[in-house]
Amino acid sequence: MSLKVASASAVPPLLACLALLAGWEGAARVLDINGLPPAYDALRELPAILSDREALLNIAASLRRMLTGFVLALLISIPVGLAMARSPRVAALCNPLLMLIYPVPKAALMPIIMLWLGIGDASKTIVIGLGVSLPVIYHSYQGARAIEEKLIWSAAAMGMRPAARLLRIVLPAALPQIFVGIRTGLVLALITMVTSEMIARQAGVGSILFNALDMAQYASVYAMIVIIGVLGFVLDLLFERLRAKLVAWAEPSHDIAVGTA
Amino acid sequence: MSAERTWQIVLGMLPPVCLIALWHGIATAGWAPAALLPLPSAVFARLFEQLHNPVFLQHAATTLFRLFAGFGIAVVVGVMLGIAAAGSRRLEALLRPLLRVLAPVPKIALYPALVLILGFEHASKVALVVADAVFPILLATYQGAATVEPKLVWSARAAGASPRRTLLTVVLPAALPAILTGCRIGLVISSIVVFLAEMLTSTDGLGHLLIYASRSFQTVDMFVPLITISLLGLLLNAAINALQKRLLAGFPDAG
Numbered sequence: 001m002s003l004k005v006a007s008a009s010a011v012p013p014l015l016a017c018l019a020l021l022a023g024w025e026g027a028a029r030v031l032d033i034n035g036l037p038p039a040y041d042a043l044r045e046l047p048a049i050l051s052d053r054e055a056l057l058n059i060a061a062s063l064r065r066m067l068t069g070f071v072l073a074l075l076i077s078i079p080v081g082l083a084m085a086r087s088p089r090v091a092a093l094c095n096p097l098l099m100l101i102y103p104v105p106k107a108a109l110m111p112i113i114m115l116w117l118g119i120g121d122a123s124k125t126i127v128i129g130l131g132v133s134l135p136v137i138y139h140s141y142q143g144a145r146a147i148e149e150k151l152i153w154s155a156a157a158m159g160m161r162p163a164a165r166l167l168r169i170v171l172p173a174a175l176p177q178i179f180v181g182i183r184t185g186l187v188l189a190l191i192t193m194v195t196s197e198m199i200a201r202q203a204g205v206g207s208i209l210f211n212a213l214d215m216a217q218y219a220s221v222y223a224m225i226v227i228i229g230v231l232g233f234v235l236d237l238l239f240e241r242l243r244a245k246l247v248a249w250a251e252p253s254h255d256i257a258v259g260t261a
Numbered sequence: 262m263s264a265e266r267t268w269q270i271v272l273g274m275l276p277p278v279c280l281i282a283l284w285h286g287i288a289t290a291g292w293a294p295a296a297l298l299p300l301p302s303a304v305f306a307r308l309f310e311q312l313h314n315p316v317f318l319q320h321a322a323t324t325l326f327r328l329f330a331g332f333g334i335a336v337v338v339g340v341m342l343g344i345a346a347a348g349s350r351r352l353e354a355l356l357r358p359l360l361r362v363l364a365p366v367p368k369i370a371l372y373p374a375l376v377l378i379l380g381f382e383h384a385s386k387v388a389l390v391v392a393d394a395v396f397p398i399l400l401a402t403y404q405g406a407a408t409v410e411p412k413l414v415w416s417a418r419a420a421g422a423s424p425r426r427t428l429l430t431v432v433l434p435a436a437l438p439a440i441l442t443g444c445r446i447g448l449v450i451s452s453i454v455v456f457l458a459e460m461l462t463s464t465d466g467l468g469h470l471l472i473y474a475s476r477s478f479q480t481v482d483m484f485v486p487l488i489t490i491s492l493l494g495l496l497l498n499a500a501i502n503a504l505q506k507r508l509l510a511g512f513p514d515a516g
Contacts, residue, residue, distance in 0.1 A: 012358035035377030089272060096273035103494025105453040108460060111475040112483055115297050191367040198461055213373045221373050228370040236365035
């Protein structure tokens, strides 16, 4: 039963990928310009990139930074979101600041933070964490705010302490919404990771991409884009699987990740 | 009630004011040289000065042009596809897998390809803005249109309206709150993305000013474009909020 559902939902995205590749191949043949090599040429570069030790180390280092920033942001953002929902004072304190931070291009902070912390991992991790935190705070806040108050009253009437109420009632009830925020955060972590590396131009996936562009290795540019695209899709897919296991009792969330830039 | 509201506003002002005070404190205490962390007053004075500088305004206008060109295309494409997908099962079945694959892909990674295909001028940046802004608008429109009260659609159809007319005169207005929310998110994304694209490869625009300043170690001038684009995003966000309030004055759950 579950296998059937899984395979049924995997076919359309596969078809979509094939359609995109076919469209790319067709456009390349029709336009016939240097800047758009056919899909086949780009895909032929993939084994070379994926067997190159240097490139693999760079990809691994990028993913490590991304996950560090992502996890750090979760550890801070979820408690902040929950606290905002349970205390109007905390909400009044945080809301305007969050509203001010919202339209700031986080990856654009890279040159400034690099002045202070250097070009290494710390700057990139901080920028990634900043990029992830807002949607996670927002969804934790919304999730915890929508809790049936009676649940909390009943727990209080039965003598549960505030800290325990937060951990055993508010957190589980808000979990489905928190996961929506984490999913957006994961996509944003990847976006911020790639962008910050493109700006810093020193190591990582984003800098390989731009170096290939500078050296006019067009097929490699497109192969890197494919690698980053697949990373985004696979990370999102894996997370959806995990989410479905952890909060199986909740209604399924939307099957399309919303959250860009 | 009113005292409570003032108290809330005071509380909300606290963190930004404290941050700026902390920044001022660190800068004046000499812990950080001015080349690394300029005084906040110096940054804001420079921002004010630049707002009267025609060269700076020219760069800002370039950025705004790219922003609105991309956002405009994204709104037209996103709303049309979203409404059409809500009206047609076949189109929906076609679009859904494509969106599932494309939505979690970092669009910024496409930028080098867009530069190769469309060149270093406006077109590649506008295209990137479209690629990033179209998804939230399309998804919000589709969700809004797909959840329109079916009785409204049935009544319109029973009264003799054609499917297309129903889509335009019943579904589209009913989906308006969702569409505007999608547009608000898309607009902020547009302003962020256009700035990042200009930082990556550009010879003009606000993003270019930041990179230019960072290459010549003019720290004050690095802060100014960043603050400008953030304020711009904030203003655009507020503008759509105001538009939403105005347009949706009759809706039951406006806001």
